[in-house]
Amino acid sequence: MKTKNYNTMYIISITLIATLGGLLFGYDTAVISGAEQSVQLYMIDNLGLSSFIHGLTVSSALIGCIIGGLISGYFSNNFGRKKSLLIAAVLFLVSALTSAYPEFLFFNVGEPSVGLLIAFNIYRILGGIGVGMASAICPTYIGEVAPQEIRGRLVSWYQFAVIFGQLVVYFVNFGIANGQPSAWVNDIGWRYMFASEAIPAFLFFILIFFIPETPRYLASKNKEVQAFNVLSKVNGSKERAQAVLAEIKESLSKKTASGKLFSYGKTVIIVGILLSVFQQFVGINVALYYAPRIFESMGAGQNASLLQTVIMGIVNVIFTVVAIQTVDKWGRKPLLMIGSIGMAIGMFGVAILAQNEIFGIWTLIFIVFYTASFMMSWGPICWVLLSEIFPNLIRGQAMAIAVAAQWAANFFISSTYPPMMEISGGMTYGFYGLMSVLSALFVWKMVPETKGKSLEQLESLWGKKDKKSSEEVSQGNIWK
Template identity: 60%
Template sequence: MKMKQSTRFIIFLSVVAALGGLLFGYDTAVISGAEQSLQVYFIDNLGLSTIFHGLTVSSALIGCVIGGLISGVLSNGIGRRNSLLVAAVLFFISAVLSGYPEFLFFTKGEPTIGLFIMFNIYRIIGGIGVGLASGLGPLYISETSPANIRGKLVTLNNLAIIFGMLAVYFVNWRIAAGQSLSWIHDIGWRYMFASEAIPAILFFGLLFLVPETPRYLISKNKDKEAMKILTKVNGSEKVAKEIYQEIKQTLDTPNSPKAGIFSYGKMVIIVGVLLAAAQQFVGINVILYYAPRIFANMGASADSSMLQTILIGVVNFIFVLIALILVEKWGRKPLLLLGSVGMAVGMFGVATLSFVDSMGLGALLFILVYVAFYNLSFGPLVWVLAAEIFPNKIRSQVMAITVVANWGSNLLISATFPSLLEISAGMAYSFYGVMCILSFIFVWKLVPETKGQTLEEIETHWKPKEVASNLSQRKIDL
């Protein structure tokens, strides 16, 4: 009975934290339905270049980088849960004001440079929320989950991201369905952004029902509170005490009270940063952000292009579910290697068809192959590994660096895609295909397997002798 209760409790904690992932997906994908309207409403009306269009589409990513930069300090200062509360507030503010950027200062229906700047500021505010949630959601789940199901539960966060994307694809389609282009370009895009306020309110309310993570509480010497949560999560006071001792010992190593981020060597940081960058350099957000435009270039109507975008969302969802099933059976590394190969086939297929000017059904199939293998591997598993591989004492700081690397790479790839597309679409897709091959080599050579290990056991991979010795020799009384 205790085990069933603890399982329900763990799932509840993970689902609430994963709502941050849902908002992450919703906020980053809402732009796909609105980007052509933004081009008409702002870029065309103001006579701006495609560079400004690319920056507008990716402006939220500037906020993501800022959110990543402050996530370590914020989560160490006020806690993982309270930092997610901050993210929920930012999501709400961004949703409302992106949908009505004229609030207080401007006249509706009269685009100006000032309004254009304010819209991008409101998108950046939402991006800060995404930057916080993208790292802290997996971190929260990882720090509250037992080792034997941690991979599945962190993958649940990515499932929520995909569900958020799928939800907003559907919302965008429903808003646009049966409406004229002029209505969509003037009014429809506002509803698309404003719709995010609903899940933001839900996320904010549910966060008050979950506790802080035990590892954070122990780091703040709130040991009794941490033990209560560990006992509830693990269904056994004996197991909770063992985990408590492991956590306490790792927080006390290395010997200095405040270890720097290089205390466990540089390799752990290099692996984390390269994983985060690889997730973006393989080109996924080029597909997600610009999907309706890509499909429109294939000859699809506005409604059809959004329906095809929903198809991408469905494939996303199905293959993240498959990853959730396989992650604790096959492990993280084999799935990443398989995914790299599949993504390369998809991207090079799209590139080849682009070079021969045959962007029809075949291109759609190659895009779906690419999306399927991405969501079987790099989509969910980069965040699983990022939440696992960093030692307790430096986890939040290095996680922040990883988040910045991820969103910085995202910003670079997304902002440059429109310009690359004007030069050569085939060349752009080929570049992402090459990145898939390089990602395979990187994972094969440098990424460790973490399946079935506690966070404290994974820590020994980076400083085996020193940390393992400390863990085995010291005992801490509760």
């Protein structure tokens, strides 16, 4: 029987606090699904603006996410993972309150204007910066604290928190709108939806004070005593802590390339970026952000569409748990490839139905099948791999670039959805299906299996500064 070399309760407690950043990620990005039609009526239609402006407004937080992703490396490396999460929490709180009341200081309620629309988007961008920072730093934090035996499972809980945050806000949005006339929702209800985020944001801010800095960050700043103390608590053994610390110090001592971004070659950076881009190009956030509108196109009313969105959210949570239970048993690659195939089936099914203008239960089934496939694979596993594949010396920089690429791809896909749908629904969903197929080929050819290895052991995958030939990479030999 295998002995546990870690302190389970301590690890779970700090992981749960760190994953609140994921819950806020999900909450902030999905709250717009219930409010976007009201915002459209108030600040888009009243001003006679186009569907492109509508798409940009729905996706404006993603501009902040790109910025947050880009600056996360600087904050993470210079101020630490913990202090950076505190900054993200403040941004979540400020954004929640000002998005709910964008007229704050400068405008009058009930008087829509271009200036008000710009202010609303700025407030959403602030929250997006918090999301971008949290999306890079939370998985990094968990990955740097977690023992290698359960690292995949713990980082996957971050994605569970993202999906749970989305599910919570679906319930909140439904609860606010349920039984209320549309006029009230369009006037007041949407404000309550945005303001509700202030509650988990404040909780996140308070609880961050109770978690330690990561041992790998502490070691990188020559704070070895503090790093050893955290490792001792995590591993429940001073001997194991000493062994892990020695491995970390050996990794950090490899400063021949001064920790420059391409110290370990370009392949690791390319793989990280492509993991991020494919996670978005398969179209998942279209399904999440526009879910009520998609269901309304099938004939559901406003409240019924919000209820169907809640059902989809429950399915997402269930299948994220499937990934959590299997990621450290089956490995990362098998789950990603199974998920890619499932997503392709789901999106091609929706595409065929949309092209033939067939809407009904089968459209709902294909969308749920698609999102379930994503949640058991690319949803959590992408974050697991991003927290694992980058070597210690470049983790902050590389994670920032990969996450910024992810949010840029997210922004592109989300903002182009309304105009693409005006051209052809079948073409739009077919494009996401094609991306799902390409994502499977990418995983098969380029993504390494990381199950059961320490973060320091994984550095050897990257061929000592690209000494492996491009031929070996293309044949997948370096991953064997």
